[in-house]
Amino acid sequence: MQVEYLIIGQGICGTWLSYFLQKENKSFLVIDDNQNDSSSRVAAGIINPVTGRRIVKTWMIDELLPFVETAYNELENLLGVNVISSKTIIDFFPTLQMREAFLQRQKEESFLQMPVDEEEFINNFSYDFGFGYIRPSFIIHLEKLLPAWRNYLVRSGKFSEETFDPAELKISPGEIQYKHLIAGKIIFCDGANSLNNPLFRRLPFALNKGEMLLIDAKGISDEYIYKKGVALVPMQLKNIFWAGTNYIWDYDDNLPTREFREKTEQQLKQWLKIPFKILEHRASVRPANIERRPFVGLHPVHPNAGILNGMGSKGCSLAPYFAKQLADHLIYGNRILPEADILRFRKVLSQ
Numbered sequence: 001m002q003v004e005y006l007i008i009g010q011g012i013c014g015t016w017l018s019y020f021l022q023k024e025n026k027s028f029l030v031i032d033d034n035q036n037d038s039s040s041r042v043a044a045g046i047i048n049p050v051t052g053r054r055i056v057k058t059w060m061i062d063e064l065l066p067f068v069e070t071a072y073n074e075l076e077n078l079l080g081v082n083v084i085s086s087k088t089i090i091d092f093f094p095t096l097q098m099r100e101a102f103l104q105r106q107k108e109e110s111f112l113q114m115p116v117d118e119e120e121f122i123n124n125f126s127y128d129f130g131f132g133y134i135r136p137s138f139i140i141h142l143e144k145l146l147p148a149w150r151n152y153l154v155r156s157g158k159f160s161e162e163t164f165d166p167a168e169l170k171i172s173p174g175e176i177q178y179k180h181l182i183a184g185k186i187i188f189c190d191g192a193n194s195l196n197n198p199l200f201r202r203l204p205f206a207l208n209k210g211e212m213l214l215i216d217a218k219g220i221s222d223e224y225i226y227k228k229g230v231a232l233v234p235m236q237l238k239n240i241f242w243a244g245t246n247y248i249w250d251y252d253d254n255l256p257t258r259e260f261r262e263k264t265e266q267q268l269k270q271w272l273k274i275p276f277k278i279l280e281h282r283a284s285v286r287p288a289n290i291e292r293r294p295f296v297g298l299h300p301v302h303p304n305a306g307i308l309n310g311m312g313s314k315g316c317s318l319a320p321y322f323a324k325q326l327a328d329h330l331i332y333g334n335r336i337l338p339e340a341d342i343l344r345f346r347k348v349l350s351q
């Protein structure tokens with residue numbers, strides 16, 4: 001078999017890269033081993049226009065939002081499944097200081113608004129300091145999107161479910177060979193696994209573990225995403241919510257921890273006025289990095305090997321945008337944003 005591109009991984013990065021290559025009628029094969037605990041399969045799928053306790057605008061969000069909304073809608077139409085929903089985040093203020101910070105930031109930030117009726121959620125939630133709206137925000141329904149795109153690729157003969165073995169890869173100047181496959185280029189979209197990749201492991205990854213609970217809670221409207229330390233995100237199943245998360249930088253395995261479960265259950269008991277049941281507890285490793293900027297582009301020494309990775313906690317908004325940049329770079333030689341281009345690590349990658 002001969003293709004122009006071999007893509008390793010079909011998380012949110014591999015999904016979008018293959019989508020944009022497909023749109024340009026390029027030939028490719030995606031290899032993915034369907035890891036149940038990959039980052040994209042555990043994520044909540046939130047696109048939040050503001051970040052952190054200081055509620056600052058998310059990096060590049062003014063460009064990202066219109067782009068990703070259009071891209072997900074396109075994919076939704078192609079696949080015939082609902083992959084994106086627009087939501088308002090109800091940001092319950094945990095302290096008076098946080099309320100004041102929000103009121104202050106709201107003066108200069110159009111994503112933040114105060115409600116007319118701050119009693120609106122009083123029947124289901126405990127809160128003493130009111131809440132603000134963050135909008136527009138989005139939920140990407142990864143649990144629908146990833147299998148639907150995979151099935152689409154399977155039907156087109158462009159998908160192979162297997163574990164990629166780097167020992168079988170041969171890179172020569174004009175092409176790459178993997179087992180019986182010849183390709184022009186190989187692009188790694190293998191998430192946290194890239195840290196084990198001899199070509200790219202020198203990139204400054206700073207992986208961190210994150211966890212979530214899936215809960216059943218009757219009576220909470222699925223019109224919103226709710227936040228108060230914990231984020232509560234409606235899934236597309238009635239009364240089912242994703243609850244999380246945490247950031248563990250120092251960990252020995254990628255398994256769920258008892259500490260997270262107990263702490264989150266406690267927080268939910270204090271916050272929710274209604275009973276809930278924990279259905280699932282899962283963990284994954286975020287492919288994050290020190291700079292909090294994506295890793296996009298071709299290897300400086302082996303230019304027929306590339307990467308789309310390093311999305312940290314923002315894969316849903318960054319992946320479509322930078323997959324398009326990478327596809328345009330591969331096909332037309334267009335420029336990749338220097339802040340995201342891996343050529344900024346030319347020295348370490350050339351060692």
Ligand SMILES: Cc1cc2nc3c(=O)[nH]c(=O)nc-3n(C[C@H](O)[C@H](O)[C@H](O)COP(=O)(O)OP(=O)(O)OC[C@H]3O[C@@H](n4cnc5c(N)ncnc54)[C@H](O)[C@@H]3O)c2cc1C
Pocket residue numbers: 008009010011012013014031032033034035038039040041042043044045046047162163164165189190191192193209210211212244245283284285286287308309310311312313314315316317
């Ligand atoms: C708890 C948690 C909550 C999160 N919430 C959000 C959120 O709300 N919004 C947001 O934008 N981001 C969120 N994230 C971050 C988001 O999940 C990541 O940014 C994104 O999923 C990374 O996607 P990826 O495609 O780079 O990697 P991955 O999703 O890890 O995909 C890599 C793929 O490669 C495959 N693979 C790996 N190695 C091999 C191999 N050797 N052979 C074959 N296949 C292989 C895996 O099976 C997998 O399918 C969250 C992460 C966590 C852990």
